[in-house]
Amino acid sequence: MSKIRSIVSVIILAGSATAVSALDVLPKKAPAPADNPTTAAKVELGRILFHDPRLSSTGTVSCASCHNTMLGGEDNRPNSMGVNGQTGGRSAPTVWNAAFNAVQFWDGRAASLEEQAAGPVTNPIEMGMKSWDDVVARLQSIKGYQKLFTRAFGVNSISKDTATKAIAAYERTLITPNSPYDKYAKGNKYALTDQQQRGLKKAIEIGCVNCHSGPAFNGAGTFRKFPLIDNAYLEKQYSLSDDKGLFEVTGKSGDENYFKVPTLRNVALTAPYFHNGSVATLEKAVKVMATVQLGIDLSDEDTADIVAFLNALTGKFPKQKMPTLPGTPGTTFN
Amino acid sequence: MSKIRSIVSVIILAGSATAVSALDVLPKKAPAPADNPTTAAKVELGRILFHDPRLSSTGTVSCASCHNTMLGGEDNRPNSMGVNGQTGGRSAPTVWNAAFNAVQFWDGRAASLEEQAAGPVTNPIEMGMKSWDDVVARLQSIKGYQKLFTRAFGVNSISKDTATKAIAAYERTLITPNSPYDKYAKGNKYALTDQQQRGLKKAIEIGCVNCHSGPAFNGAGTFRKFPLIDNAYLEKQYSLSDDKGLFEVTGKSGDENYFKVPTLRNVALTAPYFHNGSVATLEKAVKVMATVQLGIDLSDEDTADIVAFLNALTGKFPKQKMPTLPGTPGTTFN
The missing domain is CATH 1.10.760.10 (Cytochrome c-like domain)
Incomplete structure (x- = not known):
């Protein structure tokens, strides 16, 4: 503090x-921290994670649910709706150009995009996962994620640290x-x-x-x-x-x-x-x-x-490809 | 019946x-009904409508929320979660290749993709809009939609009929x-x-x-x-x-x-x-x-x-571009 x-x-x-x-x-590019240089493989993984509702307990809420990358980077609601229809007290800030914020959240409690990305996933009224251990276990069970993390961070690299780094790397492209x-x-x-x-x-x-x-x-x-x-x-x-x-x-x-x-x-x-x-x-x-x-x-x-x-401060939104999320053939978390 | x-x-x-x-x-193409030939402008409009959560009362649920086009065309849940965390009794069928179903819904109560598309929008536990009149009023208030409908169907064409036709035209490309x-x-x-x-x-x-x-x-x-x-x-x-x-x-x-x-x-x-x-x-x-x-x-x-x-029945998912939804500068529905 x-x-x-x-x-x-x-x-x-x-x-x-x-x-x-x-x-x-x-600027057309956002600076990246020394311990998380932006790479194409991280951005690609981050784009997929950002849009994956399976990062929530119900499988219904992704980062993009409240930070809509097809719109102004948030949800046009007074407060966001997380898992099971729950709402909190604050309005979702836009993810567009969030890379240029020195601190994140309305109260600035996260010092980086990486730190911010970890929060909502385990917030009980946002994405509702019990723990990052549970998130990591889910990701590890998906073969497609194993490949994507290997490409971005090396073998056996799925962790809270790498997942949030990938999400942050993707967010740094949202300019x-x-x-x-x-x-x-x-x-x-x-x-x-x-x-x-x-x-x-x-x-x-x-x-x-x-x-x-x-x-x-x-x-x-x-x-x-x-x-x-x-x-x-x-x-x-x-x-x-x-x-x-x-x-x-x-x-x-x-x-x-x-x-x-x-x-x-x-x-x-x-x-x-x-x-x-x-x-x-x-x-x-x-x-x-x-x-x-x-x-x-x-x-x-x-x-x-x-x-x-x-x-006149509304900028040009970069064209993005729709990610294809890696599946879980024959089974599901829900 | x-x-x-x-x-x-x-x-x-x-x-x-x-x-x-x-x-x-x-087949690589799905047949279209005589009164709704597939056109690029309709498909583009339909892609945008399909992913727009503002077609729901809370602004949180789009067609894609339950029929996830980034995954297997549904939500991997026993039943879908609509507005305010509500759930129904049936599992969302996949939208991929739905164009090849002769009838839609598990009980086949819709004879076409067009008819199906109209249903969930005003279902109180799915997208929760009070009426299609309300949906049309919302769409009409968004300048970007006025342009998109004009391009697809001609001037002053926003209606339940055209909106569901555009969504169906888009769905016919999901093969x-x-x-x-x-x-x-x-x-x-x-x-x-x-x-x-x-x-x-x-x-x-x-x-x-x-x-x-x-x-x-x-x-x-x-x-x-x-x-x-x-x-x-x-x-x-x-x-x-x-x-x-x-x-x-x-x-x-x-x-x-x-x-x-x-x-x-x-x-x-x-x-x-x-x-x-x-x-x-x-x-x-x-x-x-x-x-x-x-x-x-x-x-x-x-x-x-x-x-x-x-x-071996898992096909190749076509690359899609992420739609940019037309905004409502300076205001919101929520």
Whole structure:
């Protein structure tokens, strides 16, 4: 937790002095950690694991069920539906460009994609597996997985470590470059409409990008208090303060209601909004954010301009091949 | 229902005189009905609709959730899990090669893929939409779907009729040719192992293919009583007689426990077995079938041979591209 604390401290100290570069282009490749260099074999295995519902107790929920790679990388629900119809309290963040988050989960409790990937599989209301030992036993019983793991990591390599590394390697390929904004940032002044350009200017002017900074507009791993400015009406209407965020991980006073700054990339495709998915539309989300984070009562016109700009952050989704999952001839887990 | 009755009657009358051609190769194309010729635009739209969880009330269940196109075309569960974790009493049949079924559903209550596609969407325990009017309203509100339907069916064409036609057109492309059996049937005597050849011979000899006849080994729309031969022990152990099958549709005495003959294509990938998914392994399924349908107590060796042959019915799954579902920028249904 000391790492998270120190990140938070730096940001709090840095405050509004944080450098803002609103015209960063999204990289086409995500950096990989030294102990998990990206390889084609890992990506292929990860793509298959990510879409395999047999990583859940019921055989009905894959990573992609809540982080839909055919859509905006999540499920467009306030909260996700895991095994047996259970739901949790938070809204699934998008997997697209998650490789550019310095920490994962709304409360930042995972320091890497690898660490994140391990969580939902054994969460009782998400994928519901009893243990990673059980997951590994399942994978080991599938000949096709034996081959895929051998190709990616060597013989007899099926483990929690390798499975999560493969999933993370695949996720590092889920990048959506070439949004209208990126084309604009690279110099094509016609890539954004006049309204989108006004929205971009306004977003910089009022301070949206102080927190949503950098090429992924995610503050590169920063945490911020949300809501920052007391507003009893909005807090009640959207239950904004019920979830204590980082505090629920650290238990330290001062961490209450701190959340990771989420990316704004493809934000138009990830309604409903906020950690609890309580706000249905992007327009409303922009207004609420302006009020409770920046103390600004945004006009309808400015809101529409910012929403238009945010729509320009929808990137090009790479064409993907549909994986064929290795079968279990003659038998099943269920 | 008169159509179903007449099909059943013909089969019952024909009895064991039904011509068996066990060496039919699976066609690479499925015939389309006159009012729904297959076109690339329909197939593309159908592929997208088939994988869109927004066709369910919760936004969590697509056609592919239970008919997994990344696996054996179903979910490897005894019964499928629909919206809010609900389950029904029957096992999802495979969508692969469903185009070669003369009727759809275990009780054959749908006369076409088009008719079948309409069912689960508004079934309260499957996809849970209140009505097709609600489905159409959702689709109409998505600009991307407006374009896709226009391309496939002309302007302002979104309807239950066109949506189910597109899904059916896509399903007609889900064919798995070139199994080892097909290669053998085409003359490559080395495509089947000795054991598989023994299994094929045995399956013909004891009468498996009297019902599981034709290139899809599905009896081309025939219904058969299951279980046919009284066996209190097995009926109780696997609840074989609880579901009355065709009778639950027609209400006519004589239809009790009649079911559509399911395809044996890719049967190795579709455990657990039977209409209620009560038997976990293919080996056990073969033994039970021999006992209650043919009155044969199959030896372990013959069972293993037949299972080996059935594994030779696993075909080549066509490479598919992952669809990108049209988004709903700035908002959501959920």
